Amino acid sequence: MTTLAATLPRTAPQTRLLGASLSWWLLIAPAVILMLAFYAFPLAEVLWISFTEPEPGFGNYERLLTSPALQRVWMTTLRICVITTAITLVAGYVVAYALVSAPPRIQRWMFVCVLLPLWISVLVRAFAWVTLLRSQGVVNEALVAVGLIDRPLRLIWNEFGIAVGMVHYMIPYAVLPLYASMRDIDPRLVPAARGLGATRFEAFRRVFLPLTKPGIVAATVLVFIFSLGFYVTPAILGGGRTLMVAEYIKLQILDLIRWGVGTMMASTLLAAVVLVLAIFARIVDFRRLFGSRH
Amino acid sequence: MDRSAQAGPAANVLAWSVLLFLLLPITVVFPLSVTDQRFLSLPYEAPSLQHYVTFFTSERWLTSTWQSLVIAVFSTVLAVATGTLCAIGCWKLSTRLTDLVRVLMLLPIIVPSIVYALGIYRLWIRLDLLDTYLGIILVHGVTGIPYVMITVSATLANFDPRLEQAARSMGANLSQTLRWVIMPRVMPGIASGAIFAFIHSWDEAVLILFIASRALFTLPRRMWDGINENLDPVMAVAACVMMLLSMLLLAGDLWLRRKRDE
Structure with a gap:
């Protein structure tokens, strides 16, 4: 509780600032959401699959050496x-x-x-x-x-x-x-x-x-x-x-x-x-x- | 001062040979498309439009052209709408976080298409969006956003932020400010961005190999199959059609730029 109370005064101006700029962030949001959902996420999945298929581990990367x-x-x-x-x-x-x-x-x-x-x-x-x-x-x-x-x-x-x-x-x-x-x-x-x-x-x-x-x-x-x-x-x-x-x-x-x-x-x-x-x-x-x- | 004294004759000859090398493949396509032969070659006797007739009466080629146009138009709308708003927001806020957003938006230009193609192929299998208009438009739209971001950000770079503050302080709300103050200013950037995004979709040839197979066959997709299977003269016609649209858009972009500079 004390930590929360201590941080409150410091975060208050920031939230006010965020409130003023919130509408501008809303302009950015659609592009960011699209890019995260349909670009960054599938890209991350490519990395994920390389470690998990056909079995979890570094097997695929070992092939690179062998x-x-x-x-x-x-x-x-x-x-x-x-x-x-x-x-x-x-x-x-x-x-x-x-x-x-x-x-x-x-x-x-x-x-x-x-x-x-x-x-x-x-x-x-x-x-x-x-x-x-x-x-x-x-x-x-x-x-x-x-x-x-x-x-x-x-x-x-x-x-x-x-x-x-x-x-x-x-x-x-x-x-x-x-x-x-x-x-x-x-x-x-x-x-x-x-x-x-x-x-x-x-x-x-x-x-x-x-x-x-x-x-x-x-x-x-x-x-x-x-x-x-x-x-x-x-x-x-x-x-x-x-x-x-x-x-x-x-x-x-x-x-x-x-x-x-x-x-x-x-x-x-x-x-x-x-x-x-x-x-x-x-x-x-x-x-x-x-x-x-x- | 005579700056032309800098480059010697040898350098100039070399430079022009490189420039001719750059133009060579572009100039050869048109003569090939008007060949009077039934196979891919330069015209033997007289130029003929027979393969243009074939192209414009072939249902397969016309369907592909139409599908390419539809996809390019809608993905351009998507890229321009989201990319423009994002560029304006990043310009206004201009914090560390928006710089991160800019990097995120740059990804599709940096990351090789083939890497992204695997990811989106996998995702579209799961969401059942393979071979659908929605699936292709989303992919072309998202990968077109960087071009809009770059061109719109470039027009905003010289825009005095105080104009926007003045409009707000006189009581304009955000949508009024956007509509009457910011939009007219960034219109040239939006137009250039739209042209780039359109051509990006119109020419896109890697992602389409993965996310479309039968129902949707864009012009680049059909050309791809043609090059790998049979090289017939209609391919040269299709290449000319693809180039023609790009050239028209390039001319439009140059015209817009000149008008802006006047």
């Missing part, structure tokens, strides 16, 4: 993600670099080229790559017609096809943060370095490149996270021969109905994404991205 097949899926995923991220970053850097230095008229057209793919369904883009890269596809037919090759090249249903489709999907996500970091650089710095005797390459490497580091980190995190759990493009362009983790999960659940292994792989995928975010959250201001005033 099963070569599971390890191969993760190694393939990581390998493709690293390759994709590396190529995307170089390509995105070049585009962002050209963007900041382009005159406004040309810059607008370049922006259209970067943003247009973002608005096209990922499925449509995967379909387009299939029509371009398959053995009777546009690219192979053109190469044969020109006489560069006699037989069609295997450009699809392997890791090469997956990498092409993924890099294509990810480039805009790399360009935007890179462009944002380059835009803030004083345009007089590089000419100043040149004026002091640096070569074009030296001025870039020692002045411009270090200043774009925040953009590079943000782009890397974004592209790597999106690549890890990417489903549509690897599933279509890999043709079932190269299994990445997302497609492996789909197979486990819809085709083999092995919930334990499926949810375990999904949980490790989620853990990997959260881990990457946690490591870099201090460097990249994700909150600013989301309009928080704090």
